[in-house]
Amino acid sequence: MAAHPSVLVTGASTGIGAAYAERFARRGHDLVLVARNTARMEALAARLREETGVAIDIVTADLTQPADLAAVEARLRDDARIGILINNAGTAIGGSFIVQSTEDVAQLLALNTTAVLRLASAIAPRLAQAGAGAIVNIGSVVGIAPEFGMTVYGATKAFALFLSQGLSLELGPKGVYVQAVLPAATRTEIWGHVGADVDTMAGVMDVEELVDAALVGFDRREAVTIPPLPDVEQWNAYQAARQAMLPNTRQEHAAARYRTAD
Numbered sequence: 001m002a003a004h005p006s007v008l009v010t011g012a013s014t015g016i017g018a019a020y021a022e023r024f025a026r027r028g029h030d031l032v033l034v035a036r037n038t039a040r041m042e043a044l045a046a047r048l049r050e051e052t053g054v055a056i057d058i059v060t061a062d063l064t065q066p067a068d069l070a071a072v073e074a075r076l077r078d079d080a081r082i083g084i085l086i087n088n089a090g091t092a093i094g095g096s097f098i099v100q101s102t103e104d105v106a107q108l109l110a111l112n113t114t115a116v117l118r119l120a121s122a123i124a125p126r127l128a129q130a131g132a133g134a135i136v137n138i139g140s141v142v143g144i145a146p147e148f149g150m151t152v153y154g155a156t157k158a159f160a161l162f163l164s165q166g167l168s169l170e171l172g173p174k175g176v177y178v179q180a181v182l183p184a185a186t187r188t189e190i191w192g193h194v195g196a197d198v199d200t201m202a203g204v205m206d207v208e209e210l211v212d213a214a215l216v217g218f219d220r221r222e223a224v225t226i227p228p229l230p231d232v233e234q235w236n237a238y239q240a241a242r243q244a245m246l247p248n249t250r251q252e253h254a255a256a257r258y259r260t261a262d
């Protein structure tokens, strides 16, 4: 694989994806930008071509639409220049579970989980064959926090985290780096989609700072990067507690507390 493989970024028309595109262009990587809004991607691509000289392709795709998704999958499978997938496109919907429509939560899953999974599945065998490359999945701290009250969104982000951790274990030994990035509140348009005014919120990170920190984790080959978390030992302790529980889960009999009548 080339020293600077092409990078396919989903959700590259704005927000975190556009910041990833900019940073990888400045590092000298050619790009494939994927989102629905062609005009925005054209504007970003024109600026980045001018400023960095990299080659940039644009693929207009609604990743909730099977035909569009299949076209991006084919590109990832067939284009051997692409060595890095930034699985970033995602959205959120407002309201509590009982007011969210079944159709809306299913659409959320299509983008935040099915597309993420299918794109990773499309590129992973080729990267494993090459023994190189990277898959970055953008999760969220909401994915470890049912307490935050964004249940379905958080469930999709828990999926992204688990998928990343599992793929890291499977693909890491084959030379493929897999990273989960868990932003917390970041200043992008996503907040408008859930009916929140980001300018009235405290503790919101700027998108460039978020992506620059995520790329420090990327360069260090961290499996999980949580840019706003001050003390990484809290994450390490959480993982250690989970791992300590695992050997106890394989038992012939139910736990004693379930073998009593009361």
Ligand code: NAP
Residues within 6 Å of the ligand: 010, 011, 012, 013, 014, 015, 016, 017, 034, 035, 036, 037, 038, 040, 061, 062, 063, 064, 088, 089, 090, 091, 092, 111, 138, 139, 140, 141, 182, 183, 184, 185, 186, 187, 188, 189, 190, 191
């Ligand atoms: P954003 O500003 O709303 O950008 C979302 C991107 O995804 C846009 O480029 C959008 O482009 C694209 N997109 C949306 N629906 C799509 C579809 N059906 N098909 C293809 N592309 C689609 O949001 P963001 O904050 O940058 O979010 C990026 C990722 O970060 C998401 O996975 C989000 O869950 C995660 N995240 C964000 C925050 C935060 O506070 N901002 C926190 C944690 C995690 P088009 O509209 O042009 O399609």
